[in-house]
Amino acid sequence: MATDMTEAIHQLIQDRGISEELVLRTIENTLLAAYKRRFGNADNAIVRFSDDNREVSIYAKKKIVDGVYDPVSEIDLEEARELNPEAEIGDELLLEVDPKDFDRISVQSAKQTAHQSIREIQKDSLFEEYKDKVGEIIIGYYQRERNGTIYVDLGKVEGILPKKYQSPREIYHVNDRIKALITEVNKTPAGLQVVLSRTHTDFVRAIFELEVPEVYDKTVEIHKIVREPGYRTKLAVYSNREDVDPVGACVGLKGVRIQAVIREMEGEKIDILKYDPDPRRFIKNALSPAEVRDVVVLDEGKHQALAVVSDSQLSLAIGKQGLNVRLANRLVDWNIDVKTDAQFAEMDISSESRRAVSELFGDPESYDEEISRILELPGVDSAVAEALRTNGIDFIEDFLALSPEKLGDIPGVTPEQIEVLRKLIEDNVEIVEEEEIQGEEVFSDDVPESGEESSAMEAEGEENFPEVEEYECPECGAKITVDMTSCPNCGIGLSFEYEDE
Structure with a gap:
């Protein structure tokens, strides 16, 4: 039928x-x-x-x-x-x-x-179809607006874009194309409710996955994203391959990739910076686009740090209404105070704070009150210190060990800057020179004094002890001769020295 x-x-x-x-x-x-x-x-x-x-x-x-x-x-x-x-x-x-x-x-x-x-x-x-799409980007079209909520036609269902999930710089009209992140999928008596967002940090992450292949395939990974929707976003990225620059991959050739992201976010400013496991370097990066001279850790337990910048960089580091430093705080999870060189010089940083800096960024067991790193020198040019560190010269002893010729070959550092740095080291660091003792200990009591054998050696012009002469090992007392380099009994290393008369 x-x-x-x-x-x-x-x-x-x-x-x-x-x-x-x-x-x-x-x-x-x-x-x-x-x-x-x-x-x-x-x-x-x-x-x-x-x-x-x-x-x-x-x-x-x-x-x-x-x-x-x-x-x-x-x-x-x-x-x-x-x-x-x-x-x-x-x-x-x-x-x-x-x-x-x-x-x-x-x-x-x-x-x-x-x-x-x-x-x-x-x-x-x-x-069942849409619950698996939570966290994904979807494209729809503006239908209508009611009490600030925008209703978006997604094809099979209707999505809602609440006012709190809309960027303050965006304005929509009927039939406008809207790309948004699916944040919730709920069953209601009226049907399926799909909640959308354009303000979540995951929306930025999903956009970068669409625009940057290295992010999509996990060659470059996003460590953390912080955002003030409509104004500024900061991304910390790192690479799983040494030959891939994470920041360069996200920016793209001539900025093509980052410009595509900025267009999608209606002109919102985006700072892409490199993640560093060293908190001090991470804080420096997080305050970009400002250039930070140095970072001092005030309290490691409370995650309090001080960023020192030049006078010209202060407003850039803080940002409009404190936005830049506020986002940097959230990105690194530290409380960062920004000071100029003059303001930092007037501050009384205790020795305990300086010890905390050394213990956090150096070897606690080798800590002393003396300056050991070039970057710790007061008044040092941070650009010079960074150029030296990039070339493997981080500590003062590494710098002093190099000849003037090798120092002159370092890219990015002029001879004048080398001389200024050398003068800073002389003024702030006490250099102790140790005499180097060549060879092992000389046991003079066991070496024969001048006699017939010595006279015979001089007459023949010989420079070594006679092979027939025997001595006792200073460690175990076994018989040894001058042609031996180690004791045949206990294995201790041997070395004989004498003076020409």
Whole structure:
């Protein structure tokens, strides 16, 4: 029986993208609801589909009896034998029911059941589809606005972009294209609710994954993102490969990639900086685009640090209304105070604070009160110190160990800057020169004084001790000779020295 209702439901479900299994279940529930409305219950009703699922039939299963008490579930033997001559009492027959026999009320009830089933199925199906898309970017079109909330046409469903998730610099009009992040998917009595956002930090992350292949394939990873929507965003990135510059990959050739991101974010400023596990260097990077001369840790436990900048960089480091330093605080998770060189010179930084700096950025066991790193020199040019550090010269002793020729070959550092640095070291660092003792200890008591053998050696012009002379090992007392480099008994190293007369 290919009914009009079956075809109508098939068409309806096909348009809404529901699976065939759910289509058949909806048809079955619809016919059972009509049967129940017509006969009181549907316990003995059976719905069957043809092999190609194009036709559907509903049957009433009746038991053959001798005397009918319930005409819905029983059939008399004589009536049954008219349908099947071999029928016997106790057997069961399936009698096809024509839906045309259902009254109007039964059909109406079946339609309501069908519509309700379709709505629930569609809601469940869409929920399963969109719940896995949370955290992904989706594109829709502006439909309407109500109380600040924008309703976005996403195709199968309607998304909402609440006022709190809208960037303050963005203005939309009807049919405008909107790219947003899916943050929530909820079931409501009115249908599926998809909540969108353009202010989440994950929205920035998803945009970079779309625009930067290295971020998408995890060659470059985003350590952390902080954002003041509509004004400024800071990203800390690092690379999993030494040959890939994380900042350069995000900026792109001639800034193509970062410009695409800025356009999508309606001109919001974006600072991309390199993540560094060293908190002091990370703080320096986080205050970009300002150039920081030095960073002093005031309290490691409380994550308090001081950034020293030149007078010309102070306003840039702090930013408009303190935005730059505020975002830097959130990015590095430290409380950063920005001071100029003059302000820092007036501050009383205790020796305990200086010790905390050394213990955090150096070797605690080798700490002393003396300056050991070039960057710690008072008044040092940070650009010179950074250029030296890039070339593997971080400590003062490394600098002093190099010849003037090698120092002159360092890129980015002029001879005049070398001389200024050398003068700073002389003024601030006490240099102790240790005499280097060549060779091992000389045991003069065991070396023969001048005598016949010595005279014979001088006459022959020899410069070594006679091989026949024997001595005692100073460690174990074993017999040794001057041609030995180690004791044959205990293995201690040996060295003999003498003076020409």
